[in-house]
Every structure is written in structure tokens, then in C-alpha cells.
Amino acid sequence: MRLGQKSGMRALAAARLTLPCFALLSSLCALEPRGGTAQAQPGPPQAPTVQCNLRGQVVLSASTTIVDAQGQAIARFSGAPTPLVASDFPADAQGRARVETGFGAGAFRIQGFLDVSQLPLFTATNVAIAPGHLWIAEGRSVTLVGAAAGRLRVEKKLVSPLQQTVRAEGSCHAFSLEPQIPSGFSPATGARGYQLKRESLDLYGDPTSETPVATLHRAPNAEALLFYGGEQQNGSVRLRYHAEIIVDAWAKLSALSPLPAGELVDQVSPAVTHHNVPQLTFQAPPRLVRPTREVALRRTAKDSDAKIGVIEPGAETYVLDQVAGWANVLPKSMNVMPAAPGQFWAKSSDLGL
Numbered sequence: 491m492r493l494g495q496k497s498g499m500r501a502l503a504a505a506r507l508t509l510p511c512f513a514l515l516s517s518l519c520a521l522e523p524r525g526g527t528a529q530a531q532p533g534p535p536q537a538p539t540v541q542c543n544l545r546g547q548v549v550l551s552a553s554t555t556i557v558d559a560q561g562q563a564i565a566r567f568s569g570a571p572t573p574l575v576a577s578d579f580p581a582d583a584q585g586r587a588r589v590e591t592g593f594g595a596g597a598f599r600i601q602g603f604l605d606v607s608q609l610p611l612f613t614a615t616n617v618a619i620a621p622g623h624l625w626i627a628e629g630r631s632v633t634l635v636g637a638a639a640g641r642l643r644v645e646k647k648l649v650s651p652l653q654q655t656v657r658a659e660g661s662c663h664a665f666s667l668e669p670q671i672p673s674g675f676s677p678a679t680g681a682r683g684y685q686l687k688r689e690s691l692d693l694y695g696d697p698t699s700e701t702p703v704a705t706l707h708r709a710p711n712a713e714a715l716l717f718y719g720g721e722q723q724n725g726s727v728r729l730r731y732h733a734e735i736i737v738d739a740w741a742k743l744s745a746l747s748p749l750p751a752g753e754l755v756d757q758v759s760p761a762v763t764h765h766n767v768p769q770l771t772f773q774a775p776p777r778l779v780r781p782t783r784e785v786a787l788r789r790t791a792k793d794s795d796a797k798i799g800v801i802e803p804g805a806e807t808y809v810l811d812q813v814a815g816w817a818n819v820l821p822k823s824m825n826v827m828p829a830a831p832g833q834f835w836a837k838s839s840d841l842g843l
Contacts, residue, residue, distance in 0.1 A: 568825070582635075616736055692745070
């Protein structure tokens, strides 16, 4: 090899070593293939998703992370109430849904993905288990099983006074990310109480049917299960029940113990849970700004780093530090925080600094 060729190769090697290398969670540089610029490697194929848009103020633990399309953590929740929009639900419960932590104004809107197993999901309406006769009641927490054709499949684990897992399916509008107080229930005038003391009870669609539409299982720690009934026919009674599930079906009188006429027991509504909101404390309060337009957010102070979201207009924003035209920022609301070891960075000029 001639001297000129050796010098040229040394110069090329030196040039490659001085190229900037940006990585989201690692300081390691990827080797550049010979003969051209490094190309991004395609990620795993995207599984089919269902276009279902849900929103609500959610409270998730600080260990819950939002990831990008490659599965790298870009932000985390803090335990504070966070506006969240979820869409693109996976076909099964092993996948991720697309999420955004904002409704358009006043928040840090991080755009990424969240495991659906970590996503809070509640019924917004009654969701049918056995159509016309058995439902999961509105305002109850459920677990996503899967999604298809614009509908979500969910399950509800009943602990007491029933002990079983029920499954239901409903359209997107039947669900929400935000809990709500369930509606009350009052027995019809003249209704009579019936107790289930057996281990199970078959429910029927009408008093002449011999094929159950569902079977209920009493929890061992429950002395009895209370229903309300009125209409009777062919040795059966039409029962009503309203708790985590709703029942409007027929059952055999022989399987039940009637209460004395006029004796009824009130249903107890579940307690509403209140959350303690985390707060930031500073020895000297940092500068507080409120952008008047959307400002791009990145995990590093580099234009080449991918945008992970935006600061929405009007969001109260702490400026912790400024470095070379970039501002290290946090939301005053603490609705979402950086995932270690990253930070939230925005251009100082975009913030009016």
C-alpha cells in the first residue's frame, strides 16, 4: 500500500471518529456501514390496531412509563392526575395503545405508547355480558382482553358477594379512561327480596326456557346474595340485581329463599377514592413561563433528537436551567415527568426567553 493511500485511510478514520453520535438511552455509537450514511433499521412490524379514542383524567403510579415506537422509555407518570388520550388499541391484551398526555391546552403533551395492561379502563355505560339480561354496570373498572371491528372486549373479576370472572364486549363509546360514580338503584314498588344461599344460580331469558343464559356463583365468604323480584310465572320469578353487574332475568323459585314481604335491604354505593397530588419543592422557585403556542419537547438539547411531544399553550412551565439556547423544563402540574436518565428540553427562543 502506498503512503498516500495510508494517509487517506487515516484521515477517513479520524473523520468518522469525530462524527456526532446521538442515542436516546445509550452513549454507544452505531458503526457506519462502508460506502454511505448509516440507515435507520426498521422496527418490528406493527400489529393490527383498532381505532378507538378514549380520554380522561388518569392517575398512574410513578413506575408507569411511556415508550416510543422502538420501546424506549421517553417519559413517566408521577401519580398526579394526568389528561390522557388513548387510541389504536391492539387486537390482544399483550400489545400497546397509542397515548397522548394532553387535551390541547395547559399540559405537557407527550406522544408515545403504553402497555394496555397498565391503562385504566372503566365502563361508561352498561356493557352486555348476556344481551338483554346481564351486564357489567357503568362506572366499573374492567380489564382489556382484546379489540376488533371498533369494539373492545373486556373482563371483570367479581370477588364478593359473587366470585367469578365475566366477559363483555361493547363499542368504543361504552368505555372511558376516567372513573365515574355509578348510578343508584331503587327496587320497584312492591318488589320482594329473594336470597341465594346455594353456591350457584342459573339465570334464564324467560320463564319457559330450560337453557340458562348465565350462571352466577356466590362467594364462599358471602352468607347470601340478595335479589329483588316481582313477576312470577311457571315456578319462576323475574329477578333484578344492581351492583358491579346488573341482572334482569328469570330464575327458579325453588333455588331461592324469599324474605318476608316488605323486608328489603339497601345497596351500598362504593366509596370514592381521593388521591394525594405530588408537589415540587424548591429552595428558590425557578422561573415560570406560559407558552402562547405549542413548543416542541425533546429528551436532549439537540435538534437532531426526535421530538417526543409538545408543551401546550398556557401550560405552566418551570425553567430549571438554560444551556446554549436550550431550556431544561418541567410541568408545574407534575402531570408527566422525564424517564431516567433523560430530561425535558425546549428551545429557549420558543419559550420567549
